[in-house]
Amino acid sequence: LLLFTNDGELANKLMHPSSNIDREYLVRVHGEVLDESLKHLREGVLLEDGVAKFTDIQESKNKEHVSGTNRWFYCTVMEGRNREVRRLWESQDFKVNRLKRVRYGNIFIPSYVRPGQWLELNDKELSDLYKTAGLTPPRRKRFVPKVAEQRKRTERKLKSAGRKHSKPNKR
Numbered sequence: 001l002l003l004f005t006n007d008g009e010l011a012n013k014l015m016h017p018s019s020n021i022d023r024e025y026l027v028r029v030h031g032e033v034l035d036e037s038l039k040h041l042r043e044g045v046l047l048e049d050g051v052a053k054f055t056d057i058q059e060s061k062n063k064e065h066v067s068g069t070n071r072w073f074y075c076t077v078m079e080g081r082n083r084e085v086r087r088l089w090e091s092q093d094f095k096v097n098r099l100k101r102v103r104y105g106n107i108f109i110p111s112y113v114r115p116g117q118w119l120e121l122n123d124k125e126l127s128d129l130y131k132t133a134g135l136t137p138p139r140r141k142r143f144v145p146k147v148a149e150q151r152k153r154t155e156r157k158l159k160s161a162g163r164k165h166s167k168p169n170k171r
Contacts, residue, residue, distance in 0.1 A: 001101040001109040003129075013133035014105070017079045021105045021132060022055065024076045025085050028098035033059075033071050037092040041075075045091045052077070052084055070097065105132040112159040119158070122151065 005011050013019050044053040060072035077084055086096045102109055106128050113119060121129065130137040 001104055001107065003104055003107065007138075010130060010133055010135060013135055014129075015080060017081075019133060020078050022076050022078055022103070023080060023101060023105075024056075024074060024103035026060070026098075026100045026102050027073050027075050027085060027089065027096055028070050029073065029089055029094040029096055030070055031094050032069075033073070033094065037094070040092060041088055045088055047081075047084075047087050047091065049081060052079070052081065052088055054088065072098075074102070105129060110155075110158075112155075112161075114158070114161065117158055117161075119154065120151065122148075 003014065014021060038057055041054050041057060044051045054075045055078055056074075056076040058074045060074060062072070075085060075088075077088075085099060089096050107121070107125060110119070127137040
């Protein structure tokens with residue numbers, strides 16, 4: 001999940017650690033993860049640039065996320081330090097072999113959006129994002145049905161492309 005904006009004040013508020021906006025990642029780690037390791041990750045680990053921790057860690061219950069010696073976890077951090085998620089797992093001797101941000105504050109990436117695809121936030125999502133950052137949302141023009149209909153068409157295209165992409169080839 002990447003957010004693009006042309007509002008510098010919003011970008012600064014979203015990225016600054018003092019805003020305490022949570023970021024959630026779907027992480028695949030190699031190896032057997034014990035409760036003790038999870039406890040250390042929740043309580044805090046000393047990294048080169050200070051103490052860091054996950055505010056939440058949940059093992060994925062999705063059956064698609066079961067693969068041999070790899071385990072999938074949803075991990076939440078409140079800061080955005082460089083490679084923080086990877087470094088936290090590595091501090092417990094685990095190798096991260098897949099990492100995907102799935103949530104930034106109140107914005108979730110829909111599962112049907114594939115790499116290279118994008119969606120624009122609607123007015124409500126944008127307003128909520130401004131409020132999450134502690135800013136007053138900009139005044140928006142009146143609701144324009146044409147724009148809303150275009151977004152719906154884009155979402156339908158992305159969803160149908162995702163279904164085509166995810167079904168096995170039956171030859």
